[in-house]
Amino acid sequence: MSEALSWQRDGARWPHHEHSRFVQASGLRWHVQIVAPPAGGLQTLLLLHGAGASTHSWRGLLPLIAPDWRVIAPDLPGHAFSEALPPYRQSLTGMAQALADLLHALDAEPDAAIGHSAGAALMLRMALDGQIGAGAALIGINAAVFPFEGLPGLLYAPVARLLARSALVSRFAAWRARDLAAVRRLIASTGSMLDDEGVAWYARLLQCPRHLAGVLAMMASWDLEPLQRDLARLQAPLHLLVGERDAAVPPGQADRLAARLSAVIVHRLPRLGHLAHEEAPQHVAEVVRPLLKAPAMSALA
16 A cells, blocks of 8 residues: 655655755644755745645755745645645635745745746735735746636536545555556656656655645646636736646647736746756756846736
């Protein structure tokens, strides 16, 4: 049987575990990694991973940007080592509020944020709701901010809710994840190719039924329509890094958003897929660093 994640057993090997701590906030016990340079007094950068991932997904990028920032990277609720929200708080708005509560507990107000995939939607929800300060630099990596269209859009949430109710689904998927070849195929289906270490970290997460249940619960409550409507209020630059081989979030979505909103600036990442920041952290860091140093502007009208 697949085992639940245990910090006592798995924590010592977790990427950047030396920066990990557990924080009580918003009724949850969170796993958070905080990198604070010895000099102190630097600005704060919030990193939000995507659905199904964890802090491990920043393992390559974090050291390349940490020297210039105080970095805060949590496991999202229900993911990896963070506790799950109750069902009535698992919406995009509810999760954004929980993250805001976490930042309050840490006495932190981000000067910049980077969100990957669903993490980018959370980042934008927080910015629009005033939970990330006006003037913060906003960067999305393969941002998942559009609802599914057509039949997939009609079926997505109901199917996710159905799957989330069944413990057998999570247990079967966790058992299946013991096959590393199957995990590698799953990652390849996103358009990304990870090394053996990257595949192994996702395999460990996917072998945990509790993590999988948290991912399904998040998907079941995800409603991006209100976010789409509210994005018209966004004024400050939103930089979207787009992997041209992304097979999970169609790259054309960023162009559609840029056509609607003058605040959106698209940056192409040739030959990279959905997990671009894990495939090529050095290249992504080279794109991100100048954006983080851009002059701050008012984020909302």
